[in-house]
Amino acid sequence: MALPSSTITKIPNNEPDAVPSLWNLRYEEIDQNFSYLEQHRSQMRSELDAAKGGKASVGERLDEMSTQLQSLSPDYQDDLSATAMFAMDQAALANRSVQSLKEQMQQEGEVTIRNRGVVTGCAVTRSTTAARNLNLENGIAFMNGRIFSAPARENAASVPTNTSNSAVTVHAFLYFHEGSQSMRLSVTAIGDDVPAHGIHIYNITIPGNSTDETDPSLDYVTLTNVRRIEPEFPANLNSPRTETISIKDLRDSDYRIDIDLVSAVGEPCRSEQVEVVSRATNGFTLQLATGADDIVVRWRVSKLDN
Incomplete structure (x- = not known):
């Protein structure tokens, strides 16, 4: 807002023009300047209120701005970063502690x-009447908390051939035969484990290139007795x-x-x-x-x- 008149025209004391009508003009100039000052004061008050930003005083607003500016300083940023890193480290430590509690401490x-085995007998021998077969000696075995007979049987199971160049191990086991209500002998295939329903009694090591032609009598096959014998089962x-x-x-x-x-x-x-x-x-x-x-x-x- 421009000032209407920076000065008020002076009325000379000895000029002939210094008549009352000239005073009216000067009064108008004075009124215009007072009106300007009042409007300017209102505008300044409005701008001052805006500058306070809702605070009680300009000084309080300046203090707030100073704090905000300080928060952007390098030292403040370093402190903030250190605090954040510490918080992250503590969170990671807490996470590791929870993980340790779940996986290690508890x-x-x-x-x-x-719980299975043999009460008596159930030895395995090589057959002398058939190629690559095994005989089962008469015996008694236990499984499912009960005892079962294991009648002697010739050529009870056969040993698989091994056409590879490396030795392999298979397993001889007893299993319950529903038809006879007694135990029978069987041998796992190469690479298989004893089934869940079996009683492991022998390991059989078969050398490389062991076939009906190269070893029909199982002379080069090793039978390892692993029977668990409990003659007083279950007492x-x-x-x-x-x-x-x-x-x-x-x-x-x-x-x-x-x-x-x-x-x-x-x-x-x-x-x-x-x-x-x-x-x-x-x-x-x-x-x-x-x-x-x-x-x-x-x-x-x-x-x-x-």
Whole structure:
């Protein structure tokens, strides 16, 4: 807004023109300047209110602006970055602690322990009447908490040929034959494990290039006896079944082990019949004091001060 008149015309004392009409003109100039000043003061007050930005005074607003400007300083930014990094490190540490609690300080799992073997007999020998066959000696085996007869049988199972250049190992096992209500002998195929329904009794090592033509009598085949023999089953177990369970490494072996017996097949099984007989920082061993079979055990390892 421009000032209407920067000066007010002076009325000379001795000029003939200094008549009352000239005073009216000067009064108008004075009124215009007062009006301008009033409008200018209103505008300044409005601009001042805007400058305060909602604060009680301009000084308070300046203090706020100073704080905001300070927050953008390099030192403030460095402090902010350090604080953010520290917070992220603490969050990562907390996450690792939770992960460690879930995966290491408290570990748990489930295992099925098969409790099977031979009471007497059940030896395996090479057949003398058929190529690459095995004979089963008469005996008694136990499985599912019960005992079963295993009648002698010639040429009870055959050993597979091995046409590769390297030796391989297969497994001889007993299985329950529904038709005869007794045990029969079988041999796994190359690369297979003993099936869940079997009783492992022998390992058979077959050399390379072993066939009906090169070794019909199994002279170069090695039979390794792995029978678990329990002559007093189920009253007394001379070689109780054990199961070693691996865990993630702990700092010490003084951890707690909780055992939950889920199910068992055959004779009754109580929780106290599943014993912890040894422990190390990377695992522990359970031992059965029962004739039951297919025992499902849930376990938990806890070491909260690891």
